[in-house]
Amino acid sequence: MTAPLTETGALGATGELVAAPMIGIAFGWCLERAGLGYAPKLAGQFYLSDLTVFKVMFSAILTAMLGAFWLDRMGLLTLSLVSMPETLVLPQALGGVLFGVGFLVAGLCPGTSCVAAASGRLDGAGVIGGMLGGVALFHAIFPWVQRFYESTALGSVTFAEMLNVSRGMGIVLVTVVALGGFAVAGRIERARL
Amino acid sequence: MNRRNATLAATAATLAGAAALADFRSPRHGTQVDVTQLAAEIEAGDDHISAIDLAERIMKGDGNIRVLDLRSEAEFGEFHIPGARLTSIAALAREQLPRDETIALYSEGGGHAAQAWVLLRLRGYRKVLVLREGIYEWMSRVLEPRLAKDATAAERREFERAALLSRYFGGVPRSGVDRSELHTGYWTDVAQARPDARSTRRRGC
Numbered sequence: 580m581t582a583p584l585t586e587t588g589a590l591g592a593t594g595e596l597v598a599a600p601m602i603g604i605a606f607g608w609c610l611e612r613a614g615l616g617y618a619p620k621l622a623g624q625f626y627l628s629d630l631t632v633f634k635v636m637f638s639a640i641l642t643a644m645l646g647a648f649w650l651d652r653m654g655l656l657t658l659s660l661v662s663m664p665e666t667l668v669l670p671q672a673l674g675g676v677l678f679g680v681g682f683l684v685a686g687l688c689p690g691t692s693c694v695a696a697a698s699g700r701l702d703g704a705g706v707i708g709g710m711l712g713g714v715a716l717f718h719a720i721f722p723w724v725q726r727f728y729e730s731t732a733l734g735s736v737t738f739a740e741m742l743n744v745s746r747g748m749g750i751v752l753v754t755v756v757a758l759g760g761f762a763v764a765g766r767i768e769r770a771r772l
Numbered sequence: 773m774n775r776r777n778a779t780l781a782a783t784a785a786t787l788a789g790a791a792a793l794a795d796f797r798s799p800r801h802g803t804q805v806d807v808t809q810l811a812a813e814i815e816a817g818d819d820h821i822s823a824i825d826l827a828e829r830i831m832k833g834d835g836n837i838r839v840l841d842l843r844s845e846a847e848f849g850e851f852h853i854p855g856a857r858l859t860s861i862a863a864l865a866r867e868q869l870p871r872d873e874t875i876a877l878y879s880e881g882g883g884h885a886a887q888a889w890v891l892l893r894l895r896g897y898r899k900v901l902v903l904r905e906g907i908y909e910w911m912s913r914v915l916e917p918r919l920a921k922d923a924t925a926a927e928r929r930e931f932e933r934a935a936l937l938s939r940y941f942g943g944v945p946r947s948g949v950d951r952s953e954l955h956t957g958y959w960t961d962v963a964q965a966r967p968d969a970r971s972t973r974r975r976g977c
Contacts, residue, residue, distance in 0.1 A: 645787045652794060659896045662872035734868020747795035754788035758781050 582650070586660040607694050610635075616694035618686025618702055625683050628771050630764040637757040648750055668731040685709070810893055819889055821876055821901040823909040824930075827937040830855055838869065842879040842888055843907065853878065853910055854941065861888050871897060878903035878910070915943035920951040 584590045590598055613635045614620050623629030650656035682688050685706045687695055692710065695703025721728070733741075739749030813819050829837050830853070839856040841848050848858040859867070861884070869875055875897060877885040885902045892900045903909055912918075917934035919927065935945035 641784050645784060645791070648791050648795075649787065659871070659898060663870070664872075665868075665870045735870045735872075736868045740868075745792070745796050747792035750791040750795075751788045754784055758785065761777075761781070 581654065582656040583660055587657075606690070607697060610691055610694045611698065615691045616687075616698050616700070616703070618695065618700075621688070621691060622683060622686040627767050630768055633764055634761060637760055641754060641757050644750060644753060648746070663735040663737070666733040666736050667729065668733065670728050670730060681709075810890070813893075819886075819900070819902055820904050822904055823913040824934055824937060826853070826876055826903060827910075827914045827941060831937060831940050836872070837874045837876055839876045839878070840864075840888075842877060842884045847880070847907075851907070853907070861891060864888050864891055865895075869897065871899075874899040874901060876901050876903060879906050881908065882906040914938055914941055917943070917945045918949045918954055919945075919947040920954055921948050922951060 581587060584598075585595055610616060614631060615635065620629055621632055624632045647656060647658060647661070651658040678688070685692070685702070687703060687706045689706075689710055692703045692706035696707055697703070717724075737746070737749065738753065739746045742749065742752070744752070826837075826839070830839070839853055840859045841852050841856040842859065842861065843852075845858060848856075852858070856878075869892075875892060877888050877892075877900065879885040879888075882902060882905050885906060889900050889902045905912075913934060914937055917931055917938050919931040923931065931945070931947065937943075938945045
């Protein structure tokens with residue numbers, strides 16, 4: 580049996596419905612355990628006083644990247660079946676800026692706002708409300724922003740393809756950046772103590 | 773850095789270094805494809821989509837299908853399937869398309885689209901389909917579906933389905949035509965072979 584199980588049909592429709600909430604609960608539990616349901620901790624990222632978010636995210640990227648590569652090599656995962664979203668440079672850059680501003684103002688991102696709300700924090704519920712309101716607003720104004728939304732499309736391109744290097748070399752580059760980032764983050768946090 | 777973090781960092785660096793050694797070819801666009809698998813897909817007819825099925829997906833607003841027109845700019849300007857985007861085989865050789873969407877290709881007859889199908893499959897795209905008889909199939913089955921005077925019950929059912937789509941896309945369904953107006957196999961793929969699409973004989977391209 581090879582992954583992704585949803586693409587190969589190994590799970591079936593019922594299995595997918597059961598697996599989705601289980602994965603969601605496990606994801607939420609991991610975020611909560613990492614302390615990411617607490618707004619001041621997340622906002623600390625922007626003041627360089629607490630770089631937990633950076634370290635958690637890059638740990639996840641490294642684990643997923645190395646895991647996906649080696650599972651594919653071992654024949655346990657078919658990487659070409661894994662969904663890969665399109666790259667749209669300008670809309671995604673603007674989206675990133677908006678996301679960052681919202682992150683800083685609220686102290687929470689979409690996933691962590693759910694975790695915070697589940698922990699009984701009102702600010703989490705407020706962010707979820709704002710998020711749903713934003714989705715509705717985007718839907719309403721979509722015809723006016725569609726042209727920009729679909730601009731500067733590069734297609735489903737990988738980091739290695741963009742740099743014109745082998746996939747293995749792309750993995751090395753991301754790993755070097757992540758490990759270097761961990762070292763710098765640790766140094767910044769110690770200097771701030 | 774404590775001992776546990778140092779161990780984790782060393783493990784990640786080792787796995788990344790091994791990845792560079794294991795995959796040093798530059799750069800991989802898509803994945804390698806088993807050509808016998810491609811042949812089996814073609815034989816089974818899994819590489820095709822009918823005009824009626826395509827029309828149904830477009831009408832339902834299926835956002836997971838991307839329709840690409842491989843004809844000339846002038847032909848595209850004259851008429852194209854709603855929602856289709858003009859492209860060329862040369863562009864498809866380097867263009868990055870979303871891998872989670874179904875890519876439906878059509879050309880004038882079907883030959884050009886079939887070549888593009890092979891190209892995209894070799895580039896690792898898995899969900900690629902060709903409109904069986906190209907734009908002609910769209911015109912004859914969707915825009916102007918025809919029903920013979922002596923139609924069977926199965927043909928009548930399929931015609932009703934096609935007529936609904938035809939009106940949606942601004943076509944004109946024609947019933948009561950002489951059977952000689954329908955070329956051999958007009959209903960073969962849709963009406964008779966529907967119970968088992970895999971047994972459908974490949975047509976076009």
